[in-house]
Amino acid sequence: ELVQCRITNAVRCVPPANRPNAAEVNTCRRFLAAEIASLPALEAILALGTLAHRSVVAALGEPASAYPFRHGVFHALSSGVVLADSYHCSRYNINTRRLSPTMFHGVCSELRRRLDGRAP
Numbered sequence: 001e002l003v004q005c006r007i008t009n010a011v012r013c014v015p016p017a018n019r020p021n022a023a024e025v026n027t028c029r030r031f032l033a034a035e036i037a038s039l040p041a042l043e044a045i046l047a048l049g050t051l052a053h054r055s056v057v058a059a060l061g062e063p064a065s066a067y068p069f070r071h072g073v074f075h076a077l078s079s080g081v082v083l084a085d086s087y088h089c090s091r092y093n094i095n096t097r098r099l100s101p102t103m104f105h106g107v108c109s110e111l112r113r114r115l116d117g118r119a120p
Contacts, residue, residue, distance in 0.1 A: 005044040005111065008032065009088070010051035025055060033059035042081055043115055046107070049088030056083055071099070072107055074114065084111045 011020040011028045020028075032055055036042065047053040053069040060077060067075045067083065075083040086107040087099040094100075 005046055005115065006036065006039060006042060007046045007048065008052050008056060009048050010055040020051065025051060029055050029059050032056065036060065043118060044082040044084060044111055046084045046086060046111060048086055049090075052088070053083070053085055071103065072110075074110070082111070082114060 010025050036045070036056075036059060045056050047056050047069075050069045053067075054064065057064055057067050057077075060079060060081075062077055067077070069085050071085055071087045073085045075085070077083055084107055086104055087093050089099060089104055092098075
Protein backbone atom coordinates (compact mmCIF):
# COMPACT_ATOMS: atom_id res chain seq x y z
CA GLU A 1 0.00 0.00 0.00
CA LEU A 2 1.42 3.36 -1.05
CA VAL A 3 0.26 6.13 1.26
CA GLN A 4 1.47 9.72 0.85
CA CYS A 5 2.23 8.86 -2.77
CA ARG A 6 0.52 10.06 -5.95
CA ILE A 7 0.44 7.51 -8.77
CA THR A 8 0.07 9.29 -12.09
CA ASN A 9 -0.36 9.02 -15.82
CA ALA A 10 0.27 11.96 -18.13
CA VAL A 11 -3.36 12.13 -19.25
CA ARG A 12 -6.63 10.99 -17.71
CA CYS A 13 -8.44 9.78 -20.82
CA VAL A 14 -7.59 7.27 -23.51
CA PRO A 15 -6.93 9.28 -26.66
CA PRO A 16 -7.38 7.98 -30.22
CA ALA A 17 -4.83 5.28 -31.09
CA ASN A 18 -3.83 5.28 -27.40
CA ARG A 19 -1.31 8.05 -28.13
CA PRO A 20 -1.90 11.40 -26.42
CA ASN A 21 -0.78 14.38 -28.44
CA ALA A 22 1.15 17.33 -27.03
CA ALA A 23 -1.97 19.47 -26.62
CA GLU A 24 -3.68 16.76 -24.53
CA VAL A 25 -0.62 16.31 -22.32
CA ASN A 26 -0.25 20.07 -21.85
CA THR A 27 -3.95 20.48 -21.03
CA CYS A 28 -3.82 17.75 -18.40
CA ARG A 29 -0.55 19.05 -16.93
CA ARG A 30 -2.13 22.11 -15.37
CA PHE A 31 -4.59 19.86 -13.51
CA LEU A 32 -1.71 17.61 -12.41
CA ALA A 33 0.22 20.64 -11.12
CA ALA A 34 -2.82 21.87 -9.19
CA GLU A 35 -3.43 18.45 -7.69
CA ILE A 36 0.21 18.08 -6.62
CA ALA A 37 0.09 21.54 -5.05
CA SER A 38 -3.05 20.56 -3.12
CA LEU A 39 -1.30 17.60 -1.44
CA PRO A 40 0.75 19.13 1.40
CA ALA A 41 1.86 15.76 2.85
CA LEU A 42 2.91 14.36 -0.52
CA GLU A 43 6.21 12.52 -0.23
CA ALA A 44 6.43 10.64 -3.51
CA ILE A 45 5.06 10.40 -7.01
CA LEU A 46 5.08 7.17 -9.00
CA ALA A 47 5.19 8.07 -12.70
CA LEU A 48 3.67 5.44 -14.96
CA GLY A 49 5.71 5.85 -18.12
CA THR A 50 7.91 8.41 -19.81
CA LEU A 51 5.05 10.81 -20.56
CA ALA A 52 3.95 10.86 -16.93
CA HIS A 53 7.54 11.36 -15.79
CA ARG A 54 8.05 14.30 -18.14
CA SER A 55 4.70 15.80 -17.18
CA VAL A 56 5.48 15.64 -13.45
CA VAL A 57 8.91 17.20 -13.95
CA ALA A 58 7.40 20.00 -16.06
CA ALA A 59 4.46 20.51 -13.67
CA LEU A 60 6.91 21.05 -10.82
CA GLY A 61 9.06 23.44 -12.87
CA GLU A 62 12.10 21.19 -12.69
CA PRO A 63 14.70 21.02 -15.49
CA ALA A 64 13.98 17.97 -17.65
CA SER A 65 17.66 17.28 -18.27
CA ALA A 66 18.29 16.84 -14.54
CA TYR A 67 15.80 13.96 -14.27
CA PRO A 68 15.97 11.49 -17.18
CA PHE A 69 13.36 8.70 -17.21
CA ARG A 70 14.57 5.16 -16.53
CA HIS A 71 12.50 2.32 -15.18
CA GLY A 72 13.29 1.67 -11.52
CA VAL A 73 15.07 4.98 -10.93
CA PHE A 74 14.18 7.21 -7.97
CA HIS A 75 14.76 10.96 -8.28
CA ALA A 76 15.03 13.32 -5.30
CA LEU A 77 13.35 16.47 -6.61
CA SER A 78 14.30 19.88 -5.27
CA SER A 79 10.95 20.08 -3.45
CA GLY A 80 11.88 17.00 -1.40
CA VAL A 81 9.35 14.83 -3.22
CA VAL A 82 10.67 11.52 -4.58
CA LEU A 83 9.81 10.79 -8.21
CA ALA A 84 9.81 7.04 -8.90
CA ASP A 85 9.87 5.84 -12.50
CA SER A 86 8.14 2.76 -13.86
CA TYR A 87 7.22 1.70 -17.33
CA HIS A 88 3.49 2.15 -17.78
CA CYS A 89 1.59 -0.97 -16.72
CA SER A 90 -0.33 -1.11 -19.99
CA ARG A 91 -1.42 -4.32 -21.64
CA TYR A 92 1.04 -3.57 -24.47
CA ASN A 93 4.02 -3.28 -22.09
CA ILE A 94 3.00 -6.44 -20.24
CA ASN A 95 2.35 -8.46 -23.43
CA THR A 96 5.67 -7.40 -24.99
CA ARG A 97 7.44 -8.11 -21.67
CA ARG A 98 8.88 -4.63 -21.51
CA LEU A 99 7.37 -4.64 -18.01
CA SER A 100 6.80 -7.73 -15.94
CA PRO A 101 4.71 -7.92 -12.77
CA THR A 102 7.95 -8.58 -10.89
CA MET A 103 9.51 -5.39 -12.27
CA PHE A 104 6.46 -3.31 -11.39
CA HIS A 105 6.14 -4.76 -7.90
CA GLY A 106 9.87 -4.17 -7.41
CA VAL A 107 9.47 -0.43 -8.01
CA CYS A 108 6.43 -0.27 -5.71
CA SER A 109 8.17 -2.27 -2.98
CA GLU A 110 11.28 -0.11 -3.12
CA LEU A 111 9.18 3.03 -3.00
CA ARG A 112 7.28 1.66 0.01
CA ARG A 113 10.62 0.85 1.70
CA ARG A 114 11.89 4.38 1.08
CA LEU A 115 8.69 5.96 2.38
CA ASP A 116 8.83 3.80 5.50
CA GLY A 117 12.38 5.03 6.13
CA ARG A 118 11.43 8.71 6.13
CA ALA A 119 10.85 10.52 9.38
CA PRO A 120 7.19 11.47 9.97
